[in-house]
Amino acid sequence: MIPIKKSHEIKILRECGKKHTTLINTLIDYVHKKDNDQNAGRLTTWDLEKLARKTCQELNVNPVQIGYHGYKWAICAGTNENGPHAVPSKSKVVKDGDLLTIDTTIKCNGYCVDGGVTLPFGKIDTTGLQLIKTAKEAQQNAINACITDNRVSDISEAIYTTARTAGFDVLTSFMAHGIGEKMHEPPNIPNFPFHGANPRLKTGMVLALDTLIAERSGDTKILDDGWTSVLIDGGRFSFWEHTVVVNEDRAEVLNPYMI
DSSP states (O other), X not given: OOOOOOHHHHHHHHHHHHHHHHHHHHHHHHHHHHHHOTTSOOEEHHHHHHHHHXXXXXXXXXXXXXXXXXXXXXXXXXXXXXXSXXXXXXXXEEOTTEEEEEEEEEEETTEEEEEEEEEEESSOOHHHHHHHHHHHHHHHHHHHTOBTXXXXXXXXXXXXXXXXXXXXXXXXXXXXXXXXXXXXXXXXXXXXOOOSOOOBOOTTOEEEEEEEEESSOOOEEEOTTSSOEEETTOOOEEEEEEEEEOBXXXXXXXXXXXX
């Protein structure tokens, strides 16, 4: 069964969403500073991990990814062919022309908010910029589909159609999902058309809307660390995610960074 959040729960989620927005914006600002200041030194994904932990401590929130099925990091952060799950590393240097993906979930007063973004770093080619743009457009179209009495498939179709119209593919091994007291709750929401259970959306459902766009094929594999995902064909990945509340006329975005 898909949980329906009560008004007091949504109030908690709103406050958590504000803190998640601060966290993501802090990471984005740090990336932009490194990108725009030649004297700022190199940027590694481990730098972002350290900043995320520090910011979570300042915000008094739990970086709930730590300990999730043995995961040891507060964020996922990777570049280019890395999918949504990528372990931050001191050796992973973000270089000119990279697409940098950051994903993180926090928990506040018993409830989770999830989100992330792909950012351009340095001079990006036209296809790379279009890939980022498409992921953001797919995200907005997915948000627009999150209204009462639509179905899960309306979200899936919105993402898939946006990607395919732009000439890109979607990942099939990862998907959007419900969220609340747990990081992952029903329903699972593929980025592609599907057969099977297709529940209606109800007012008060809370969803984490991963839009998972691949430059070429959306097929992925997991590396030997057990976590880091990569696109098998070496194409690039772009990602956008917000946590939203389903409403009758328009979804409420709980963490509205860069909208």
